[in-house]
Amino acid sequence: MSFVDTSVAAINPRARRRRILRRRFMRRPLAVAGFLVAIAFVLAAILAPVIAPYSAGATDFNALLAHSSRHHLLGTDELGRDVFSRILWGARASIEAGVLATLLAMAVAVPIGIVAGYYRGWVDAAIARLTDVLLAFPFLIVAVGLAAILGPSLTNATIALGIGAAPALIRIARGEALALREEDYVRAAVANGASDLRIIARHVLPNMLSTLIVQATVAIPAAIIGEAVLSFLGLGVQPPTPSWGVMLSDAQSYLAQAPRLAIYPGIAIFLCSLSFNLLGDGLRDILDPRTTR
Amino acid sequence: MSLLAVDGLSVRFDTDDGPVHAVDQLSFTLGESEVLGVVGESGCGKSVSFMSLLRLLPETATVEGSATFDGIDLLRASPARLRAIRGRKIAFVFQEPMTSLNPAFKIGNQIGEVLRRHLDLSRRDARRRTIELLELVRIPAPDQRVDEYPHQLSGGMRQRVMIAMAVACDPKILIADEPTTALDVTIQAGILDLMRDIRERLGTAIVLITHNLGVVADVADRVLVMYAGRKVEEAPVHELFARPQHPYTNGLLGAVPRPGAGRLREIPGRVPSLAELPVACAFAPRCPRADQLSRSQVPDLREVAPQHHVACFHPGPDAEAAA
Numbered sequence: 001m002s003f004v005d006t007s008v009a010a011i012n013p014r015a016r017r018r019r020i021l022r023r024r025f026m027r028r029p030l031a032v033a034g035f036l037v038a039i040a041f042v043l044a045a046i047l048a049p050v051i052a053p054y055s056a057g058a059t060d061f062n063a064l065l066a067h068s069s070r071h072h073l074l075g076t077d078e079l080g081r082d083v084f085s086r087i088l089w090g091a092r093a094s095i096e097a098g099v100l101a102t103l104l105a106m107a108v109a110v111p112i113g114i115v116a117g118y119y120r121g122w123v124d125a126a127i128a129r130l131t132d133v134l135l136a137f138p139f140l141i142v143a144v145g146l147a148a149i150l151g152p153s154l155t156n157a158t159i160a161l162g163i164g165a166a167p168a169l170i171r172i173a174r175g176e177a178l179a180l181r182e183e184d185y186v187r188a189a190v191a192n193g194a195s196d197l198r199i200i201a202r203h204v205l206p207n208m209l210s211t212l213i214v215q216a217t218v219a220i221p222a223a224i225i226g227e228a229v230l231s232f233l234g235l236g237v238q239p240p241t242p243s244w245g246v247m248l249s250d251a252q253s254y255l256a257q258a259p260r261l262a263i264y265p266g267i268a269i270f271l272c273s274l275s276f277n278l279l280g281d282g283l284r285d286i287l288d289p290r291t292t293r
Numbered sequence: 294m295s296l297l298a299v300d301g302l303s304v305r306f307d308t309d310d311g312p313v314h315a316v317d318q319l320s321f322t323l324g325e326s327e328v329l330g331v332v333g334e335s336g337c338g339k340s341v342s343f344m345s346l347l348r349l350l351p352e353t354a355t356v357e358g359s360a361t362f363d364g365i366d367l368l369r370a371s372p373a374r375l376r377a378i379r380g381r382k383i384a385f386v387f388q389e390p391m392t393s394l395n396p397a398f399k400i401g402n403q404i405g406e407v408l409r410r411h412l413d414l415s416r417r418d419a420r421r422r423t424i425e426l427l428e429l430v431r432i433p434a435p436d437q438r439v440d441e442y443p444h445q446l447s448g449g450m451r452q453r454v455m456i457a458m459a460v461a462c463d464p465k466i467l468i469a470d471e472p473t474t475a476l477d478v479t480i481q482a483g484i485l486d487l488m489r490d491i492r493e494r495l496g497t498a499i500v501l502i503t504h505n506l507g508v509v510a511d512v513a514d515r516v517l518v519m520y521a522g523r524k525v526e527e528a529p530v531h532e533l534f535a536r537p538q539h540p541y542t543n544g545l546l547g548a549v550p551r552p553g554a555g556r557l558r559e560i561p562g563r564v565p566s567l568a569e570l571p572v573a574c575a576f577a578p579r580c581p582r583a584d585q586l587s588r589s590q591v592p593d594l595r596e597v598a599p600q601h602h603v604a605c606f607h608p609g610p611d612a613e614a615a616a
Contacts, residue, residue: 184392191349191387192380192407192458202406206397 024286031282037275045091052085056242065258074264077247078254083261086242087268093243094272097158097227097236098220104162105169105219106212112166113173114200118181128174134167143226147235154227154243157236161226165219172215176208183207210287217280221273228269244269295322296465296498297346302358302368304338304345304522313567315341317522319358323466328492328499330513330530332506332545334564338522339502343468347379363465381411384459388471390452394443401439404458411462426457429494430487449480453487460491467491468500473508485512506549510534515600518542521565521575524594528601538597538608540580547611574605582607 025031044051053073054060060072060080068075074083116127134142146160180186186203194202230236231245239246244265251261304316316338323329331339345356346367360367363382365374379385387393395403404426405419414422420439427435430453443451452472459467469488473481489512492499501513509516509530516533518526518541526539537543544560562579565571574592577583586606594602 184387184389185395187349188385188387188393188455188458189395190379191347191385193376193378193411194380194406195376198410202398203395207395209397 021286025282028282028285030278031285034275034278034280034282037271038279041091041272041275042095044088045095048088048092052082052088054082054085056086056089057081057240058085065254065261067260075258075260077250077258077261083247083264086247087244087264089242090244090247090265090268091272093154093231093237093241094224094227094269097154097161098224098276101158101161101165101223101226102216102219104159105165105223106216108163109166109169110173110205110212113170113175114177114204116170117174117177118196118200118204120178124174127170131167131170131174135171139164139168139222140226140229143230144233144235147230152235152238154237154241157227157230158223160230160235161223164226165223169212169215169219172211173208176211177204180204180207214280214284214287217276217283221276221280224273224276225269228265296325296327296362297323298361299342299346300359300361302342302345302356302360304341304350304357305355306353307355308353311568314570315354315522315567316345317570319519319522319524321517321524321527323498323500325465326492326496326498328488328501328512328514330509330516331500331502331519332504332509332516333519334504336564336567337519338567339504339519340470342519343470343500343502344385346468347383347385348375349385377411380407380459380464381462382464383466383468384462384464386452386455386459386467386469386472388474390448390455390475393455394451396443399440399442400446400454404454404461407458407461422461423457426461427454429460429491430454430457431483432457449476449483452476452480452484456484456487456491460495460497463495464497466498466500468502470502471504472501473505474503481508488512506545518545522567522570523575524602524604525576526601526603526605527594528598528603532598532601536598536601537610538601538603539576539605540582540607540611541576543611544579 058081060076060082062080063072063076064080065078066072066076066080072082072084074087076082077086112127116124143160143164146163147157150156150160180203183203186199189199189203227236227243228245228248231243232249234249237243237246239250247265248262251258251265254261299322300320302316302319303314306313306315319338319342333339341350344350345354346360348356348368350356356368358368362378367375367378370378394400401420401423404423405416408414408419408422409416424435424439427438432438432450432453438446446454456472472488473484476484485508488499488501491497501508503509513530515529516527517524518539520541526533526537526542533542534546537546541560544558547558548560550557560579565575565578572591573589574580574583574587577587580587584606592604592606594604596602597608
């Protein structure tokens with residue numbers, strides 16, 4: 001460590017590390033753009049009641065399938081509902097499903113993965129094989145199947161997406177736990193009389209956190225697209241509640257007259273999932289110690 | 294009465310290529326406040342023997358024998374009982390100071406955790422005691438260092454932190470497994486000095502596992518020389534250096550650099566594979582004194598002088614070294 005390094009570190013090490021991370025993040029324009037757009041979508045979802053010019057179900061029978069205008073920024077649909085407002089309201093379903101499904105997947109997958117990776121043995125063999133089997137099915141197929149069993153609603157779609165995303169996360173948590181249990185500080189903790197539970201809580205979990213955060217930002221866009229797919233298929237949000245998937249589904253009948261009804265929610269899905277993906281990529285780059293400083 | 298009595302300790306690893314006998318019938322004792330040096334080449338079973346005492350080896354290891362500490366056999370104690378001993382009564386310092394601290398937590402919290410677990414201290418008391426400990430291991434500005442993360446400390450500092458953590462609960466025995474190997478020479482001297490200091494101040498018995506005879510000469514009271522999983526010689530430190538008996542010990546001493554002593558002598562050959570235990574002196578293939586007897590029978594330990602035991606059919610100092 002150089003002289004300058006230590007003296008700055010001595011003042012406030014945490015602030016210094018934060019500053020380094022922020023600087024590394026700022027050097028990645030795509031990540032910054034992703035972050036800003038993702039924040040915009042989250043804000044849109046939260047503030048929909050405030051910023052949406054119309055309520056989600058409000059119909060304007062004087063403007064059916066209207067083009068963009070002063071009154072209706074992105075035009076209206078076949079029932080005269082304002083498309084811009086519905087996209088803002090629809091962001092709620094998407095963000096909610098994306099975030100909650102990811103949290104659910106984490107809550108399910110991380111304990112299972114840690115138990116498998118930390119304890120090894122037959123428990124691990126059983127869990128690892130089972131996740132391999134589940135991973136053989138594409139994520140959306142599993143989610144559609146589960147949603148069909150659970151019945152159509154946003155809550156059930158979220159549960160289905162969360163469980164569908166769990167196997168991949170189990171595998172990641174297991175891999176991390178497998179590597180971390182061999183760390184010297186784990187051995188030192190054992191030699192100091194720490195119990196398994198304490199080692200997991202203090203040594204294994206905190207050190208896999210950055211990996212899990214990155215995985216979460218990758219899982220969120222997948223769940224957002226998943227929610228759109230399920231709602232499109234009628235397994236998620238039920239009309240008339242707005243959701244990008246529902247809007248796409250409704251737009252099918254009017255593709256010839258008003259393709260914009262499909263294009264606008266499509267763009268929303270695209271931008272929203274892309275922004276979270278870019279954010280995730282950026283976080284991975286800055287948190288991964290193997291990438292250059 | 295001795296603090297720790299190990300009797301007939303054997304460790305076997307079951308690997309895909311068959312069993313490996315890492316330790317064979319090792320017996321020794323450790324007295325109160327005694328510093329025992331354990332020397333031998335890499336892979337002679339030094340670390341494994343002591344890790345097996347606290348059952349820190351992976352499940353592929355089969356451990357036999359007994360290790361009596363405080364009236365209990367460590368090798369048969371329940372996991373809960375063992376956890377209460379690990380770090381509290383018997384503490385370990387490992388070779389790798391760079392990676393033995395959790396990078397996610399401040400060093401103060403890591404030392405404090407041990408204190409709170411074993412001694413049931415409050416958060417505040419643990420912190421106060423942690424600062425005292427950092428002072429004990431001579432870390433400058435302990436009240437600032439306590440809030441630093443491992444990556445902010447140098448290797449020598451981290452080893453000091455590890456030692457502070459090990460002596461936190463005032464253990465009876467401190468097992469230091471090559472504590473200075475990863476450090477540079479000037480820092481080594483400081484760490485050894487610290488070990489001596491800890492023994493004097495706290496009365497802790499110390500087991501110093503090393504392949505560095507200089508370190509042993511410096512701090513140990515008694516020395517145990519191991520070769521291929523067996524004890525080949527044991528003696529008080531002055532006795533061992535003055536009158537080494539086993540040809541392996543002689544070989545080790547011959548390989549220590551001394552000013553003006555000319556070319557270092559090496560021990561020919563290499564450490565044998567531990568796949569099977571030979572019914573012979575394990576050192577015979579490399580030994581200039583080996584004969585038919587050495588190759589057909591395992592030599593027993595014999596007392597050649599008070600407290601000086603050697604397992605060799607032809608003990609005695611090297612003619613060359615004596616000259």
